Amino acid sequence: xxxxxxxxxxxxxxxxxxxxxxxxxxxxxxxxxxxxxxxxxxxxxxxxxxxxxxxxxxxxxxxxxxxxxxxxxxxxxxxxxxxxxxxxxxxxxxxxxxxxxxxxxxxxxxxxxxxxxxxxxxxxxxxxxxxxxxxxxxxxxxxxxxxxxxxxxxxxxxxxxxxxxxxxxxxxxxxxxxxxxxxxxxxxxxxxxxxxxxxxxxxxxxxxxxxxxxxxxxxxxxxxxxxxxxxxxxxxxxxxxxxxxxxxxxxxxxxxxxxxxxxxxxxxxxxxxxxxxxxxxxxxxxxxxxxxxxxxxxxxxxxxxxxxxxxxxxx
Numbered sequence: 001x002x003x004x005x006x007x008x009x010x011x012x013x014x015x016x017x018x019x020x021x022x023x024x025x026x027x028x029x030x031x032x033x034x035x036x037x038x039x040x041x042x043x044x045x046x047x048x049x050x051x052x053x054x055x056x057x058x059x060x061x062x063x064x065x066x067x068x069x070x071x072x073x074x075x076x077x078x079x080x081x082x083x084x085x086x087x088x089x090x091x092x093x094x095x096x097x098x099x100x101x102x103x104x105x106x107x108x109x110x111x112x113x114x115x116x117x118x119x120x121x122x123x124x125x126x127x128x129x130x131x132x133x134x135x136x137x138x139x140x141x142x143x144x145x146x147x148x149x150x151x152x153x154x155x156x157x158x159x160x161x162x163x164x165x166x167x168x169x170x171x172x173x174x175x176x177x178x179x180x181x182x183x184x185x186x187x188x189x190x191x192x193x194x195x196x197x198x199x200x201x202x203x204x205x206x207x208x209x210x211x212x213x214x215x216x217x218x219x220x221x222x223x224x225x226x227x228x229x230x231x232x233x234x235x236x237x238x239x240x241x242x243x244x245x246x247x248x249x250x251x252x253x254x255x256x257x258x259x260x261x262x263x264x265x266x267x268x269x270x271x272x273x274x275x276x277x278x279x280x281x282x283x284x285x286x287x288x289x290x291x292x293x294x295x296x297x298x299x300x301x302x303x304x305x306x307x308x309x310x311x312x313x314x315x
Contacts (some may be wrong), residue, residue, distance in 0.1 A: 025132045026187065030184050033058045036125050037057070037086045039147065040078050042069055042118045043157065046098060047111030054159050059086060069115060070096075074105050075214070082239030091118040091145040092259050097146075115143070116157075124149050126234040129313035135163040135225055163227040164189065165312055168211070171233030172196040175258060178297035179233060180208045182305055192221070193303030195239065214242065224250035229308045231288065234258040241270055248280045253315055256310050258300070263287075 263285035289303030
């Protein structure tokens with residue numbers, strides 16, 4: 001979700017070219033800085049780049065720093081410029097790597113990097129944090145000296161910030177535990193619903209959030225928005241139909257269930273008999289995962305997580 005595209009817009013009768021990038025909320029390290037005073041943003045890249053366009057470092061009024069724009073080769077220099085901006089200087093446009101006026105700061109990847117450093121006011125930061133907390137997409141409109149959450153004349157960069165991927169896991173046994181641990185360990189918000197107390201206890205040690213089982217209050221109660229993946233890890237597939245009806249009624253971008261190809265065909269038949277149309281059935285992944293016929297819980301977890309993240313990147 002970090003590819004940059006250039007779009008043409010018309011505003012006030014004048015054509016403006018605006019660069020556009022998309023990131024997940026956790027890629028913008030606002031949460032790590034209590035009172036941000038400046039942001040350094042990758043504006044453009046040329047050739048290989050360690051970080052994508054839109055990646056940012058955030059600098060606090062108390063001296064705190066979060067994020068990185070390189071593997072360490074230029075971050076200290078960026079921080080130095082940011083402190084000068086916070087101290088009352090104007091926004092800065094810096095070039096590193098190919099074509100840079102700083103020949104002693106070399107990018108090992110051999111590419112070029114344009115970085116913009118800007119002061120940031122408290123109001124847009126508060127508005128952005130509010131939307132992120134509500135799992136709502138947000139925009140940052142950026143010019144050489146201004147950042148806002150709404151379009152304004154002169155803005156030449158739009159950073160689209162999407163909610164982080166959330167996982168809702170249903171299941172029992174080592175597969176459900178291994179997958180929940182992996183997603184939570186990777187930093188994703190993870191919920192687990194299981195009929196098995198031992199499964200919940202093992203997963204709970206990792207800080208995974210429990211959900212009731214069976215999940216009550218109907219499909220609308222499932223906390224699955226369009227940035228949520230729902231996965232089922234059951235050997236007793238009688239648990240599945242009600243859960244899948246709820247998942248298919250949600251906006252979840254990924255819905256998958258463990259099992260063989262034969263089990264998957266039987267699952268589709270049961271759902272079809274329950275009134276699920278072909279469009280709904282087409283949303284269901286089964287057997288889920290990129291590696292076929294995986295029997296090791298850890299390998300299955302890797303396989304499913306890779307498939308989910310590939311789907312997220314494609315959408």
